Amino acid sequence: MQYLIDTVIWLPAILIGLTFHEYAHGKAAYMLGDDTAYHQGRLTLNPFPHIDWMGFFMLIIFKFGWAKPVQVNPLNFKNISMKQGMMLVSIAGPAMNMLIALVGLILLKFLLPMQGQDWVNLLLPLLIPLIQINLILAAFNLIPVPPLDGSKILAGLLPDAGTRLMYSLEQYGPMLLLLLIVTGLTGKIIWPIVNFLYSLLYSIVF
Numbered sequence: 001m002q003y004l005i006d007t008v009i010w011l012p013a014i015l016i017g018l019t020f021h022e023y024a025h026g027k028a029a030y031m032l033g034d035d036t037a038y039h040q041g042r043l044t045l046n047p048f049p050h051i052d053w054m055g056f057f058m059l060i061i062f063k064f065g066w067a068k069p070v071q072v073n074p075l076n077f078k079n080i081s082m083k084q085g086m087m088l089v090s091i092a093g094p095a096m097n098m099l100i101a102l103v104g105l106i107l108l109k110f111l112l113p114m115q116g117q118d119w120v121n122l123l124l125p126l127l128i129p130l131i132q133i134n135l136i137l138a139a140f141n142l143i144p145v146p147p148l149d150g151s152k153i154l155a156g157l158l159p160d161a162g163t164r165l166m167y168s169l170e171q172y173g174p175m176l177l178l179l180l181i182v183t184g185l186t187g188k189i190i191w192p193i194v195n196f197l198y199s200l201l202y203s204i205v206f
Contacts, residue, residue, distance in 0.1 A: 001140070007060060009125055009126065010133065011060075012126060012130075012131045013126070013129035013130040013132075013133040013134070014133055014191075015047045015129035016130065016133075016134075017097055017099065017100065017133045017134045017137045018047070018050060018051075018067040018121075018137070019045055019046075019047040019050050019067075019089075020100055021067065021093040021094075021096055021097055021150055022042065022050040022067050022068070022069070022070050022093070022094040023042070023043065023045055023050070023087040023096070023138055024071075024095065024096035025037070025070040025072070025089055025090070025092055025093050026038070026043050026070040026072075026087060026090070026091050027043060028088055028089045028092035029072045029076075029077075029089045030043060030087075032073070032077045032078065032080055032085050032089065033076050033077050033078035033079060034073050034076035034085075034194040035168070036071050036072060036073045036076070037070050037071065037072070038206055040071065040080045042070050042071075049068075050068055051067060051068060051099070052066055052067055052068040052160055055067060055068075056091065059154050065182065069147070072089055074084070074086050076188070083155065083156055083163055084156055085153065086152050086155070086156060087113035087152060087153050087155070087157070087195065088125075088146075088156075089152075090149040090150075090153050090156070092146050093141055093147070094102065094137070094138040094139075094141045094142050095138075097134040097135070097137045097138035097141075098134070098135070098138050098197060098201065100130065100134040100144055100199075101130075101131045101134040101135050101138070101197070101198075101201055101202050102126050102127060102204065102205070104130045104131040104134070105131060105201055105202065105204075105205040105206075106205055107127055108124070108127050108131070108205075109124075109205055109206060111124060111127070114122075119153050121194065130188065131198075135194045135197050135198055135201075136194055138193075138197060139190040139191075139197060140148065140186070140190050140196045142193060143180075144166075145148055145173055145176050145177050145180065146158075146166070146167075146168075146172075146174075146176075146177075147170060147173050147174070147177075148173075148174025148177070149171070151170075152166075154166060154168060154179025179195055
């Protein structure tokens, strides 16, 4: 029963985090001149086009899953190099998650003095997961391992030789990522990032 209650509380935060993350990738690519996501119906905040059902059920059962990645064609970018364009598109996802966490903290600051009112008591338990999930999504995607956003962000910052090396690792990315997850190293990497991001946003709001 507790598992079902926890799922009901956390599910909206997960859907919002994943949906806005993928939407941000597609919107950033569209603004740079690539309309691939637009034609695939991904420039929407409706969560269903963004759901990978296998990843969704894995998320519900094992607390680890994924959304359907937004497809980007960097050849369509205008007035920007493919390298820099992909970096900006990749930054958009984690940046959106941080923005949602920031909004969540602002709402939290506003609502905390109003505790005791029924509607506030219902909303507060949903805000905490919203903040936490989005910080976790941002931190996880910043890990510089393909196919995560962090790898493309790093590729955009490196000299061309480093960029080519990062993209050459993409075929091994899922294996490396799975290894990080199985060995528990993922948590050791992301929690310091989560704590840093939380401290940063908290200092801005409070």
